Structure formats: C-alpha cells, structure tokens
Amino acid sequence: MIKITYVEHNGRAHVVDVPRGCTVMEGARDNGIPGIEADCGGACACATCHVYVDLNWVEKLPPKEAMEQDMLDFAYEPDPARSRLTCQIRVNEALEGLILHMPEKQV
Template sequence: MIQITYVEHNGRAHVVDVPQGATVMEGARDNGIPGIEADCGGACSCATCHAYIDPAWVGKLPAKQPMEKDMLDFAHEPDPARSRLTCQIRVSEALEGLVLHMPERQA
C-alpha cells in the first residue's frame, strides 16, 4: 500500500493507503474522500477527478498525455503546472507520500 494525502479545499487532510496499480482517483473514491467526483469512472472523459498536485511532487509524476491535457480544459480553474486528472495517475512505489489538493469544486 502507498500512502497518499488528499487535502480538501477547506484544508482538511485525509491520509490513506492506496494499493499499487490503482489510480489516485480510485484511491479517493474507495476511501470516500470528498472533492473527487469521478463521474466517468476513470475513462478520462469528464474532468471531475481534477486535483492540484503539491508543488514538491509536480516533477515526479509521469507526463500528461494528450487526452488528459485536452480534458483539463474542462476542469474548474486548471493550473497549467499543477492540475492533473487523478484517473490518469497510476499508483506505484514512486508515489509514496504524494500530496494533492482538491479544487473548490469540480467541473
């Protein structure tokens, strides 16, 4: 299990263990984390799993693929450097300690 910290827009942090191979979105959904709606279930077609990656982690994640970049245009207040769709981030040992922040609302 990989420990990930999800921080709600109000600052409340949720530290949860997420299995390797799952997505960061699945970790939020399966642990009842508020702020990740995941309406499309992880198909990269809705932008409701948008989150801001903590600045210390931005350069440690795999690059955004073209489809994710396109979908982020539909996210609420996307940040070109920090916004990611959590359905597109696969959990691995390299993500141990990942911190991400929820937007005020989803798209």
C-alpha cells in the same frame, strides 16, 4: 499500500493507503474522499477528478498525455503546471507520500 494525502479545499487532509496498481482516483473513491467525483469512472472523459499536485511532487509524476491535457480544459480553474486528473495517475512505490489538493469545486 502507498500513502497518499488528499487535501480538501478547506484544508482538511485525508491520508489513505492506496493499493499499488490502482489509480489515484480509485484510491480517493474507495476511501470516500470528498471532492473527487469521478463521474466517468476513470475513463478520462470528464474532469471531475481534477486536483492540484503539491509543488514538491509536480516534477515527480509522469507527464500528462494529450487526452488528459485536453480534458483539463474542462476542469474548474486549471493550473497549467499543477493540475492533473487523478484517473490518469497510476499508483506505484514512487508515489509514496504524494500530496494532492482539491479545487474549490469540480465541474
């Protein structure tokens, strides 16, 4: 299990264990984290699992692929450097301690 911290827009943090191989979105959904809606179920067909990656983690994540970048255009107030779709980040040991911040709302 990999510890990931999801921080709500109001500052409330949720530290949860997410199984290796799952997506960060599945970790949020399976642990009832508010602020991650995941309307498309992880198909990268919406932007309702949008988060802002903590500045200390931006460079540690794999780069965005074109489909994710296109979908982020539909996210609420995307940040070119920090915005990611959690359905596109697969959990592995390198993500131990990852910190994500939720936007004020999802689209």
